[in-house]
């Protein structure tokens with residue numbers, strides 16, 4: 001195994017040379033890009049990357065340009081995971097036969113996919129990769145909506161969010177279903193490392209990415225990606241909204257090791273009401289009316305319940 | 319580079335990020351990289367902006383919050399110091415200004431046409447009404 005890059009503090013991290021380039025076509029203020037930077041800059045090793053169809057892929061490979069300074073592949077919506085798994089299997093085979101041209105180099109295999117690609121359309125492929133135990137990292141850019149095609153609901157969309165296929169109006173408060181618990185599902189595969197991260201907590205995130213790179217086997221990272229366009233907030237507020245999400249515990253930061261041991265990695269000093277998080281985004285605007293405000297209390301109860309569950313699991317070391 | 323439409327696609331075209339040797343790209347800074355014409359680094363999104371961030375180094379504490387949270391690799395930091403903004407790739411989102419912890423801020427948004435000298439001249443002074451914000455290197 002290669003050496004882990006030393007990142008003691010933010011000053012040291014800022015000496016990284018990005019392998020992801022500007023003049024891509026992601027929206028101003030897009031968190032996908034902040035996440036990609038933190039993942040790629042967590043290592044100096046070679047990278048073999050894939051992206052499923054979605055904002056990240058569409059905006060970074062616009063003919064005749066590429067924004068990637070590493071091996072990068074896109075095939076379809078559903079198979080970013082298996083594209084990288086195939087490369088990883090070939091790498092292993094060549095290694096076993098002693099046919100690697102540069103055996104001293106230890107590339108990292110990473111697939112990126114949106115929540116649509118991860119929670120819904122690519123789910124079976126990801127599950128297959130994890131069951132087969134490829135040595136790879138899968139990063140879900142979780143913006144809770146099919147952003148690239150104009151904001152359709154996915155199984156990651158949280159209850160009460162207004163989307164183009166579950167719009168809020170006179171007869172509906174928008175999305176009816178609860179967000180799918182992808183963390184639990186991936187941990188149930190027995191993966192060595194599963195973690196939820198948020199780019200605004202860069203140190204927590206980079207530490208988890210490095211743990212993931214050091215693990216043997218498939219690693220799942222669920223990265224909260226605040227989407228200025230679909231969550232409906234001003235582009236300069238991406239980090240502020242992300243802070244509200246982690247400090248209200250809507251996006252708790254935790255890890256699950258070997259599918260068994262759960263650790264909470266960030267405990268807000270001041271837990272803020274879920275109401276403050278919802279109120280900062282246009283997608284939840286209709287909840288602040290007489291007709292639908294009961295949902296805000298329900299939201300708070302759900303978040304409290306989940307936090308209680310995570311704490312009990314951590315305490316019991318299971 | 320000549321712009322091609324969808325029907326100008328060359329079948330089997332090879333687009334490379336770099337021309338020439340790239341063995342240790344992870345430790346090679348942009349100024350030393352052999353970028354090719356098909357690397358988006360050689361393109362510009364400057365015309366996306368209505369406002370741009372300007373930098374006043376007098377107040378900067380080199381915390382690097384702006385560097386880590388800029389989505390567009392447009393904060394130029396060298397040897398742990400913030401040195402400026404890459405205006406070819408900055409989209410004017412304003413995140414760097416929001417996360418800058420100094421008082422007054424070391425980055426502020428200005429109209430695209432404003433020149434740096436006049437911006438620095440009209441830079442706000444320290445706001446003493448606010449409690450001193452402490453910048454931590456968390």
Ligand SMILES: Cc1ncc(C[n+]2csc(CCOP(=O)(O)OP(=O)(O)O)c2C)c(N)n1
Nearest residue numbers: 053054055077114115116117145146147148
């Ligand atoms: C099999 C297939 N179905 C549908 C599409 C159309 N499509 C392209 S991008 C996209 C949305 C992607 O959503 P998500 O995975 O959440 O990524 P995001 O854009 O939100 O980052 C859709 C539906 C496609 N390209 N392929």
Ligand code: SF4
Nearest residue numbers: 027030055147227229
């Ligand atoms: S729609 Fe959202 S996820 Fe897509 S590029 Fe814009 S901000 Fe990023």
Ligand code: SF4
Nearest residue numbers: 388408409411412414
């Ligand atoms: S305005 Fe946005 S893109 Fe420009 S330097 Fe600041 S954070 Fe980066």
Ligand code: SF4
Nearest residue numbers: 378379381382384418
């Ligand atoms: S965030 Fe402000 S103080 Fe910190 S490095 Fe950037 S400009 Fe300087």
Ligand SMILES: [Mg+2]
Nearest residue numbers: 114115145147
């Ligand atoms: Mg999405």
